[in-house]
Amino acid sequence: MAEYGDILVLHTARKRYTTDDGLNHQSQLTVMVDTSTITTLNYMGEFQDNHVSHSFDQYVLFDGDNPVFVDHGDAYPRSVVLTKGDTKEKSNSYKKDSQIDLFKIPGKIGANCIGVSIGGFEMSSKNYIVAMNTIDHSLVKEYTSFHMIGLDHDQRDIIVCTRARLGTEHGNIRHIIIEKYVGSNKNASVP
Numbered sequence: 001m002a003e004y005g006d007i008l009v010l011h012t013a014r015k016r017y018t019t020d021d022g023l024n025h026q027s028q029l030t031v032m033v034d035t036s037t038i039t040t041l042n043y044m045g046e047f048q049d050n051h052v053s054h055s056f057d058q059y060v061l062f063d064g065d066n067p068v069f070v071d072h073g074d075a076y077p078r079s080v081v082l083t084k085g086d087t088k089e090k091s092n093s094y095k096k097d098s099q100i101d102l103f104k105i106p107g108k109i110g111a112n113c114i115g116v117s118i119g120g121f122e123m124s125s126k127n128y129i130v131a132m133n134t135i136d137h138s139l140v141k142e143y144t145s146f147h148m149i150g151l152d153h154d155q156r157d158i159i160v161c162t163r164a165r166l167g168t169e170h171g172n173i174r175h176i177i178i179e180k181y182v183g184s185n186k187n188a189s190v191p
Contacts, residue, residue, distance in 0.1 A: 004062040006036040007087055011060035011069055016046075028055035028071050032087070041087070050083040050099070051076060054112070059121035063128075063165055070102070070121045070130055075110040079103055080118060082128060082163060102130055102161045102173055107143030115140065115148055115156070119191035127162040127171075131191040134159055136182045155182045158191050 001010045014029040030048055032041040043049065052071035059070040067085035080103040105114050115135035122129050133156035141150035148154070158178040164171025181188045 002060045002062050002067060003035075004065050004067075004087075006034055007041070007065070007067075008033045008035050009060050009062075009067045009085075011058045011067075013055050013058060025053060026055070027051060027053040028058055028069075030060075030069065032067070032085075050085070052081060052083075054110075056114075057118045059118070059130075061121065061123060063123060068123070068128065070118065070128075072114075072116065072118050074105070074112055074114050077101060078105045078107065078109055078114075080105075080116065080130060080132065080161065082130075100163060100173070102163060103132065103134070103175065106137050106140070110145075111143035112145040113143050113148045115143075115151070115154070117156070117190045123165060126165060128165055130161040131178075132159055132161065133157065133188050133190055155184070155186075156188045157182050158188050 010031040012029050013026060016025045016027060018024055030050055034041055050069055052073040053076045054074050055071045057072040060067055065087050069083040071081050073079060073081055079101040082100045082102050084098040105116055116132060118130060118132045120131040135151060135156050139151050140148045157180050160176045160178055162174045
């Protein structure tokens with residue numbers, strides 16, 4: 001969660017009610033609260049504008065008075081995704097074209113094995129920064145909900161993804177390798 005002035009943002013995951021396909025899907029849940037009136041500011045319906053499914057990990061921080069979210073999805077989208085919020089626009093709490101794929105994950109939509117874990121989300125004076133680990137995706141022949149077929153060992157490199165902050169022009173997404181473990185005799189945990 002993060003707070004700015006009278007705005008408190010809770011960004012977490014939820015298991016959903018049974019849908020038409022008979023399943024209970026999981027996705028992110030974002031609650032933006034005006035703490036002075038204890039009322040929600042954002043749409044709380046079935047599919048929020050910053051919908052991520054499944055959201056395996058969630059982060060939020062404020063860039064000025066705007067919340068910025070990072071989610072780890074395996075389906076919609078299948079990526080580590082950054083979403084920029086807008087607290088000034090009450091009817092639409094997310095900026096137009098606000099979702100940015102920081103790290104696209106190969107494989108079929110909804111395959112739970114993804115070979116990526118996020119460890120943190122921060123910002124510097126110029127960039128958003130996501131610390132994570134990742135397998136060498138070129139070694140995987142197929143992703144399923146139980147295996148990454150073709151991957152002999154789940155070894156991961158430690159990387160940092162960066163993207164220019166709000167108020168700056170479109171910035172390139174950079175993937176900076178901090179430590180390379182794939183192909184070595186070592187394993188990396190989540191940074």
